[in-house]
């Protein structure tokens with residue numbers, strides 16, 4: 001990877017993903033090119049989008065305009081719920097590739113299990129095929145609970161490289177993280193800043209005051225030291241740069257324990273067991 005300051009995490013198939021990337025949820029397509037260009041300029045090389053975000057075209061424009069070699073970029077996109085099922089997954093993947101202007105995706109995720117629709121095993125077979133054809137470098141899932149992961153494992157299929165889940169100091173996901181560790185699945189944290197909801201926590205602001213870093217930087221540092229992959233989102237250039245400037249300090253064991261104490265079942269998004277929207 002081209003940015004030496006950002007460490008990589010080696011996935012279970014040997015592919016390396018930058019541990020810190022850039023998310024574009026809720027960024028309108030016409031603003032996405034500017035945001036992703038600012039992120040690439042700042043030094044991010046990993047971009048996280050999804051078909052449902054409606055901004056793959058804007059991401060693709062920024063990637064092309066950057067002039068960066070393809071092999072230095074790591075692009076994640078996700079299969080939307082309405083496109084689950086074997087054939088529909090293959091079609092949706094082609095549509096995402098076309099919008100992004102790419103020939104392959106570094107990490108392709110099933111966005112939600114949507115358990116009531118019960119199509120994720122079929123969808124996963126299609127993602128496995130894309131991986132075996134080399135059109136996807138790493139195959140993963142998102143918002144899968146241990147029971148959903150266990151079903152994939154029991155079906156004897158490819159072990160997902162990544163599970164991208166809501167994870168931040170207010171929702172620390174201990175059970176899932178232990179399951180991932182046991183099965184060689186990397187943990188990727190979405191809404192790593194809880195969309196700002198944890199940035200006023202006294203345990204976090206106290207560490208920020210002592211270290212001279214912002215609350216957001218303290219939270220990102222907490223993730224990195226736990227081993228999580230993080231994808232903070234911002235459309236504000238100064239914050240885009242700030243969120244990458246987290247490799248020159250460390251939290252102490254006491255700091256890590258203090259942040260651990262702020263876990264409180266805080267969800268900013270839907271519960272994966274109950275979210276079946278198509």
Ligand SMILES: NC(=O)c1ccc[n+]([C@@H]2O[C@H](COP(=O)([O-])OP(=O)(O)OC[C@H]3O[C@@H](n4cnc5c(N)ncnc54)[C@H](OP(=O)(O)O)[C@@H]3O)[C@@H](O)[C@H]2O)c1
Nearest residue numbers: 023024025048190191192193194195216232233234235236
């Ligand atoms: N798989 C899934 O189901 C799923 C679900 C949700 C999100 N995601 C992914 O995860 C990414 C990140 O999650 P997210 O966008 O929900 O939330 P987030 O990254 O936790 O928080 C983003 C919010 O925090 C603000 N912010 C960013 N940096 C800041 C800083 N240094 N100081 C203060 N505020 C700051 C941003 O404001 P400004 O933009 O105004 O600067 C924005 O309002 C998404 O973009 C998406 O790629 C995936």
